[in-house]
Amino acid sequence: xxxxxxxxxxxxxxxxxxxxxxxxxxxxxxxxxxxxxxxxxxxxxxxxxxxxxxxxxxxxxxxxxxxxxxxxxxxxxxxxxxxxxxxxxxxxxxxxxxxxxxxxxxxxxxxxxxxxxxxxxxxxxxxxxxxxxxxxxxxxxxxxxxxxxxxxxxxxxxxxxxxxxxxxxxxxxxxxxxxxxxxxxxxxxxxxxxxxxxxxxxxxxxxxxxxxxxxxxxxxxxxxxxxxxxxxxxxxxxxxxxxxxxxxxxxxxxxxxxxxxxxxxxxxxxxxxxxxxxxxxxxxxxxxxxxxxxxxxxxxxxxxxxxxxxxxxxxxxxxxxxxxxxxxxxxxxxxxxxxxxxxxxxxxxxxxxxxxxxxxxxxxxxxxxxxxxxxxxxxxxxxxxxxxxxxxxxxxxxxxxxxxxxxxxxxxxxxxxxxxxxxxxxxxxxxxxxxxxxxxxxxxxxxxxxxxxxxxxxxxxxxxxxxxxxxxxxxxxxxxx
Amino acid sequence: xxxxxxxxxxxxxxxxxxxxxxxxxxxxxxxxxxxxxxxxxxxxxxxxxxxxxxxxxxxxxxxxxxxxxxxxxxxxxxxxxxxxxxxxxxxxxxxxxxxxxxxxxxxxxxxxxxxxxxxxxxxxxxxxxxxxxxxxxxxxxxxxxxxxxxxxxxxxxxxxxxxxxxxxxxxxxxxxxxxxxxxxxxxxxxxxxxxxxxxxxxxxxxxxxxxxxxxxxxxxxxxxxxxxxxxxxxxxxxxxxxxxxxxxxxxxxxxxxxxxxxxxxxxxxxxxxxxxxxxxxxxxxxxxxxxxxxxxxxxxxxxxxxxxxxxxxxxxxxxxxxxxxxxxxxxxxxxxxxxxxxxx
Numbered sequence: 001x002x003x004x005x006x007x008x009x010x011x012x013x014x015x016x017x018x019x020x021x022x023x024x025x026x027x028x029x030x031x032x033x034x035x036x037x038x039x040x041x042x043x044x045x046x047x048x049x050x051x052x053x054x055x056x057x058x059x060x061x062x063x064x065x066x067x068x069x070x071x072x073x074x075x076x077x078x079x080x081x082x083x084x085x086x087x088x089x090x091x092x093x094x095x096x097x098x099x100x101x102x103x104x105x106x107x108x109x110x111x112x113x114x115x116x117x118x119x120x121x122x123x124x125x126x127x128x129x130x131x132x133x134x135x136x137x138x139x140x141x142x143x144x145x146x147x148x149x150x151x152x153x154x155x156x157x158x159x160x161x162x163x164x165x166x167x168x169x170x171x172x173x174x175x176x177x178x179x180x181x182x183x184x185x186x187x188x189x190x191x192x193x194x195x196x197x198x199x200x201x202x203x204x205x206x207x208x209x210x211x212x213x214x215x216x217x218x219x220x221x222x223x224x225x226x227x228x229x230x231x232x233x234x235x236x237x238x239x240x241x242x243x244x245x246x247x248x249x250x251x252x253x254x255x256x257x258x259x260x261x262x263x264x265x266x267x268x269x270x271x272x273x274x275x276x277x278x279x280x281x282x283x284x285x286x287x288x289x290x291x292x293x294x295x296x297x298x299x300x301x302x303x304x305x306x307x308x309x310x311x312x313x314x315x316x317x318x319x320x321x322x323x324x325x326x327x328x329x330x331x332x333x334x335x336x337x338x339x340x341x342x343x344x345x346x347x348x349x350x351x352x353x354x355x356x357x358x359x360x361x362x363x364x365x366x367x368x369x370x371x372x373x374x375x376x377x378x379x380x381x382x383x384x385x386x387x388x389x390x391x392x393x394x395x396x397x398x399x400x401x402x403x404x405x406x407x408x409x410x411x412x413x414x415x416x417x418x419x420x421x422x423x424x425x426x427x428x429x430x431x432x433x434x435x436x437x438x439x440x441x442x443x444x445x446x447x448x449x450x451x452x453x454x455x456x457x458x459x460x461x462x463x464x465x466x467x468x469x470x471x472x473x474x475x476x477x478x479x480x481x
Numbered sequence: 482x483x484x485x486x487x488x489x490x491x492x493x494x495x496x497x498x499x500x501x502x503x504x505x506x507x508x509x510x511x512x513x514x515x516x517x518x519x520x521x522x523x524x525x526x527x528x529x530x531x532x533x534x535x536x537x538x539x540x541x542x543x544x545x546x547x548x549x550x551x552x553x554x555x556x557x558x559x560x561x562x563x564x565x566x567x568x569x570x571x572x573x574x575x576x577x578x579x580x581x582x583x584x585x586x587x588x589x590x591x592x593x594x595x596x597x598x599x600x601x602x603x604x605x606x607x608x609x610x611x612x613x614x615x616x617x618x619x620x621x622x623x624x625x626x627x628x629x630x631x632x633x634x635x636x637x638x639x640x641x642x643x644x645x646x647x648x649x650x651x652x653x654x655x656x657x658x659x660x661x662x663x664x665x666x667x668x669x670x671x672x673x674x675x676x677x678x679x680x681x682x683x684x685x686x687x688x689x690x691x692x693x694x695x696x697x698x699x700x701x702x703x704x705x706x707x708x709x710x711x712x713x714x715x716x717x718x719x720x721x722x723x724x725x726x727x728x729x730x731x732x733x734x735x736x737x738x739x740x741x742x743x744x745x746x747x748x749x750x751x752x753x754x755x756x757x758x759x760x761x762x763x764x765x766x767x768x769x770x771x772x773x774x775x776x777x778x779x780x781x782x783x784x785x786x787x788x789x790x791x792x793x794x795x796x797x798x799x800x801x802x803x804x805x806x807x808x809x810x811x812x813x814x815x816x817x818x819x820x821x822x823x824x825x
Contacts, residue, residue, distance in 0.1 A: 006498075013501050020505060052520030080522075081603045082530065085632035098517045136539050136629070136636045139532065158522050191505075198501060 007205030014198025021191020034058075034179045036098055040172035042108030044091030045129040045165040047172050051080045053095055053104075054161055055154035057179035065163045065173035066147045072166040073173045074133045074143040075150040080158040082137035087162065090130070093172050095161075104177065129170040132162050529599035529659030530607060531636070536597045536656075539627060539636040540611060544592025547571070547638075551587055554579040564628060564637040566738055566754045566796055573779075573794070573820040580778040588816065589616045590623050590641050598742060601659035605631045608639070608662050608740045610653070610750065621646055624798050624814055626740045626752050639740055640752050642798045642814035645702045650813065651800050652745040663741035663749040670801045672696070674741045674751040677801045677810055678734040682755050685732040698809040704797065704817060715761070715772070724763040724787075732757045732795070747803035750813065757793035757817075771822060779822035792821035 034057045040047050047065075054061050054077070067073040078086070091111040099105040133143045139159070142150040143166070152159075163173050531539065546562040556572040563571055574587045591613040600607040607629045613622050621644045628639040644650070654660045665675050672680060680693035685705050688694070699705050708730055715721060715728055732755050739753030761769050768785040771777035776791055796816040802808035 006495075009498055013498060017501065017505055050520050051522030056518050056520055079530065080525070082632065085603075085605065088632065097520045100517065130633065132633075134635070135633070136531065136535055136542075137632070139535065156523060157528070158525055194501075194504075198497075201497075 001209070003205050003209035007202045007209060010198045010202030010205060012202075014195040014200075014202060016195070017198060018192045018195025021188050021195060024191065025185035025188035029185060030181070030183045032181060032183055034101060034177075034181050036102055036104045036177050038093070038095050038104035038106045038175040038177075040093030040106050040108070040174070042091070042093060042172075043110060044093060044108070045170045045172050046087055046090055046092035047095060047106075047161075047163040047175055048083055048087060048092050049095040049161040049175075050097065051158035051160050053097055054152055054159055054177070056098060056177075057181055059154035060180055061152050061154070062178040063150045063152060063161060063163075064147060064176040064178070065150075066176070067165045067171065067173045069146045071170055072131070072143060072145050073148050074131055074141065074162075074164045074166055075148055076132045076135065076138040076141040076162045076164075077150070077152050077159055078135070078138045078162060080160050082135075083160045083162045086132055086135065086137065095175065104175065129164065129166050129168075131166040132164050133166070138162075527601050527603075527659070529601060529656060530603075531597075531599040531609060533597060533599075533656055536599055536609065536611065536627075536636075537594070540592060540594050540597075540625075542635070543627075543638045544590075547590060548592075550575055551578075551584055554582075554584065562635065562637050564630065565639040566794060567626075567638045567640045570794055570796070570816060570818045570820065573818060577775050577778040580781070581774060586775055588623075588641070588643070588818070589618075589620070590625060590638075591616055594625075595622065596653070597656050598653045598660040599656055600629075600742075601661050605629060605634075607636075608742060609636070610660065610742055610752075612644075612650070621814070624650075624750075624752070628740065640754070640796045640816075642752065642796050642816045644798075644814040645700055645812065647702070648700065648811075648813055651748055651750065653750075654743065654745050660742040660744075663743050663751070665737075665739055665741070667741070667749065669747065669804055670749055671804055671806060671808075672801055672810065674739050674749065674753065674801065675734070675736075677751055677799050678739060678753040678755065678797070681797060681799060681810070681812065682732040682734045685755070685757075686730070696810055698811045700812070703812050704795070704815040705812075707817065720767075724767040726761060726763040726767070726769070728759075728761050730757055730759045741801075744800070746806075748806065748808075749801050750798060751801055752796060752798045755795040755797055757795055759789075759791040759793065761789040761791075763787045769824070773819065775819045776822040779819060780824055783824055786824045788824055790821075790823045790825070791819050794818055794820040 038047065054063075063075055065073045065075050076083070089112050092109050094107045094109050096105040096107055131143075132138070133141060135141075140150060140152055142148045152161075161175070163175055165171050165173050543562040546559060550556060550559045550571070554575050556568075556575045559571060559575075560568060570588075578584050578587050593614040594611045595614050596612050598610040600609040602608075609627045611625050611627065613625060615622055623641045624644055625641045626639045627636045629636045663670070663674060666673050670677070680691075680696060684691040684694050684697055684699070685708060688705065688709060712728060712730060720726075721728075735754040735756050739751055741749045741751040743749055761772075763769050765787060767787045769787055769789040770785050771780050771789065772791070776789070779791075795818065798813040798815070800808075800811040800813055802810070
C-alpha cells in the first residue's frame with residue numbers, strides 16, 4: 001500500500017517535473033530581449049551612462065530616449081573622456097547599471113561635478129540646454145523630437161552614452177536600453193528526463209506493489225484448493241503466473257512410464273484424488289475423434305496398448321460405461337498412442353463427460369500450446385515402440401517434426417510476451433528425451449501400481465497429480481483454442 | 482523482514498521525493514534569479530581620440546566650409562571650421578581674391594588626405610595633423626594642423642603649410658596609436674619648439690650669417706631660399722640702385738601660435754607662425770610700386786610712395802629631432818602669405 005502510494009507520488013512528481021521543464025522552455029521562457037529603463041530625476045538635461053553599461057547584457061544595444069513631445073532629444077555615443085569632457089561641470093544623471101532586469105540605476109550628479117550638493121554656490125543662470133549633436137567626437141548619434149532611437153554595437157573601448165534633452169525647458173530624457181539576449185532552456189531536458197525517470201520508477205513501484213499483494217492473496221487460495229483436493233504438498237497456486245509449470249510436470253512424467261515395468265508408485269494415492277482423472281481415462285468419448293486418426297493408425301496393431309487399455313479399464317471400472325458404447329475399442333486403443341485420446345485425457349475433466357470430446361478435433365490447438373497431451377505423445381510412442389514396428393517410429397518422428405515445427409512457429413516473442421503477462425500459461429515445449437527409468441519403481445502387478453502407471457502414461461505423475469488435477473489449469477489452454 | 486523492507490522503501494521513497502522537490506525548487510529559483518550583470522568596462526587606454534572615420538568627417542567638414550568660402554570669396558562662416566593662423570591667412574586671401582575678383586591666389590588645401598595623425602590627448606585643446614593629397618595642379622601636399630579648443634568645439638583647421646618638394650617627412654606614429662601633443666617648452670628635443678621657431682626666424686632673417694644656421698638643414702626649396710631669391714631679384718631689379726633703395730625683411734616668431742606633435746623617433750613636428758616685415762624704401766620722390774598682385778590688392782588704389790611695407794603671416798613646419806640626435810632641425814614646409822601692405 002505504501003509502495004503504491006509512493007509509486008503514485010513518484011509518478012505525479014515525475015509528471016510535474018516534466019511539466020515544469022516544459023513550462024520553463026515555453027511559458028516561463030525568458031524573453032529574447034532585456035529592456036531596462038532609466039527615469040532620471042534631479043537637475044540637468046543630460047544623462048550619461050557609465051562605461052560598460054551599454055554592453056551590459058549584449059554588445060548590441062538599442063537605445064531609445066524619450067522626452068515630452070515637441071522637445072528635442074539627442075543621443076550620442078562617444079569615448080568616456082570625450083563625453084565627460086563635453087558634459088564638463090554640468091549637472092547630469094549617471095546611469096550606473098541594472099538594479100533589476102527592468103530598471104537602470106540612476107545617480108544624479110549635481111553641477112560642478114561634485115557628488116555632494118554644491119555649497120552656497122550661485123546656481124548658474126538657466127541657459128538653453130546644450131546640444132551635443134554634431135560633435136566630431138561622437139561615433140554615433142541621433143537627434144529628433146519626442147523620441148529617438150539609436151543602435152549601437154559595442155566595440156573595444158570605453159564607450160558611454162550621452163543623452164540630452166535639448167532646448168528651452170528641456171528635461172533629462174527617459175532612457176530605455178534594449179539588448180537582445182540569447183535565451184537558453186537549460187531545464188527543459190533535465191526536467192523532462194528526470195520526470196520521465198521518476199514516472200518510470202513510480203510505475204515500477206506500482207507494478208511491484210500490485211504483484212505482491214496478489215501473490216499474497218493467491219497463496220491461501222491455492223492452499224485452500226490443495227486442501228480441497230488432497231492437501232498434496234506439491235500444490236501450486238492456481239491462476240498465478242506459475243501456471244506454466246504443470247505442463248512441464250506432465251510432460252516429464254510420460255517419459256518415466258514404461259508399460260513393462262510400472263511399479264505402483266501411487267503409494268498413498270487415493271482414488272478420490274484420482275477421481276478427476278478417472279473420467280479422463282474414460283474420456284474415451286474422445287474416440288469420436290478417432291476415425292480421423294484411424295486412417296493413420298489403421299495399419300498399426302497396437303496390441304500391447306490394447307492390453308493396457310483393457311487393464312486400465314478394468315482398474316477404472318467406473319468409467320467403463322462411457323467407454324463401452326464405443327465398440328471400436330480396439331481401433332481406438334490402437335489410436336490412443338497417436339492421437340487425441342491421450343491428449344484428451346487430461347482435459348476430459350473439463351467437460352467432465354464425453355460431450356466435451358467433440359471439441360477435441362481441434363487438436364491443432366493443443367499442439368502449439370504445448371499442452372500436456374503433446375508431450376505425452378512421444379512417451380506413449382516410445383512406450384509402444386519396442387513392441388510395434390519401425391513404421392510407427394517413423395510416424396512418431398514425423399509427428400515430432402511437425403510438433404517441433406509448430407512449436408518453433410509459435411515460439412519467439414509472442415510466446416514470451418504471453419508468458420510474461422501471464423495471461424496464458426506458457427508451456428515450454430520439451431523435446432522428448434529418453435526418460436530416466438523411474439517407472440521401474442511402479443509395479444504393474446498391483447492395482448495401485450497400474451494406476452500409477454496409467455497416470456504416468458497420460459502425463460500425470462502420481463506425485464504431482466494434484467497440480468495437474470486442477471481442472472481449470474488444463475482446461476484453459478484448451479478453451480483458448 | 483518484509484515490513485522492514487517496506488519501511489526502507491518508504492524511507493528511500495521519501496528521501497527521493499524530498500530530493501526531487503528540493504531539486505525542482507532550486508531549478509525554479511535558479512531560473513528566476515539569474516544574476517544581474519554589472520558593468521565591466523575595459524581599462525582606460527591612451528589611444529587616438531579620433532578614428533580615421535571621424536577624422537575623415539572632420540576634414541570633409543572643413544573642406545566644405547573652405548570650398549563655400551572660396552565660392553563666395555567671403556570669410557563668413559569660415560570660423561566654424563577654421564581658427565588661428567589658418568583663419569587669419571585664409572581671411573586675407575579671400576579678401577584679396579574678392580578685390581582681385583580672382584581666386585587663383587587662394588591656397589588650395591585639398592579635402593582628400595593621404596594620412597592622418599590623430600590626437601591622443603584626454604584634455605583640451607587637442608591637436609592632430611593630417612597630410613593631404615597633391616593638389617589638382619600637382620602642387621605639393623599640405624600638412625594641416627587641426628585643433629579642438631575645448632570639448633564642445635568642433636575640430637578646426639588651425640594651420641597648413643605647403644610641404645617642400647622632395648622633402649622627407651619624419652615617421653609619425655600610426656593612426657591607431659595617435660600622436661601625442663608636444664608642449665611649447667618641451668625639453669626632450671634638440672631645441673624646444675619655441676626656440677626652434679625663434680632660431681628659424683633668425684636664420685630666415687640673417688641667412689647664412691645667422692648663428693643658428695648650422696643647426697638647420699636647409700633645402701633648396703626652403704622659404705629661406707625663396708626669400709633670398711626674392712631679395713636678390715629685387716636688388717637686381719631695374720632702378721633699385723638708382724633710387725638708392727633699401728630692402729629689409731625681418732622674421733619673428735609669434736608667441737603662442739605653435740602646435741607640435743611627437744614623431745615616432747621622439748622628435749617633433751612643430752608648426753608655428755612667423756611674422757615677417759618687409760620694408761622697401763627708396764630716395765625721396767621715388768615711387769615703389771607693390772611687388773605682387775596680393776600687395777597691390779592689399780594696398781588698393783592708394784598712390785604709391787617711396788615706401789612699401791608689407792606684412793607677412795607665415796606658417797612654417799619644422800622637424801625638430803630629439804635631444805642627442807645627429808639630425809638637424811629641418812624645415813618641412815611653409816605658407817608665406819602677405820596679409821598687410823602699406824605705402825607709408
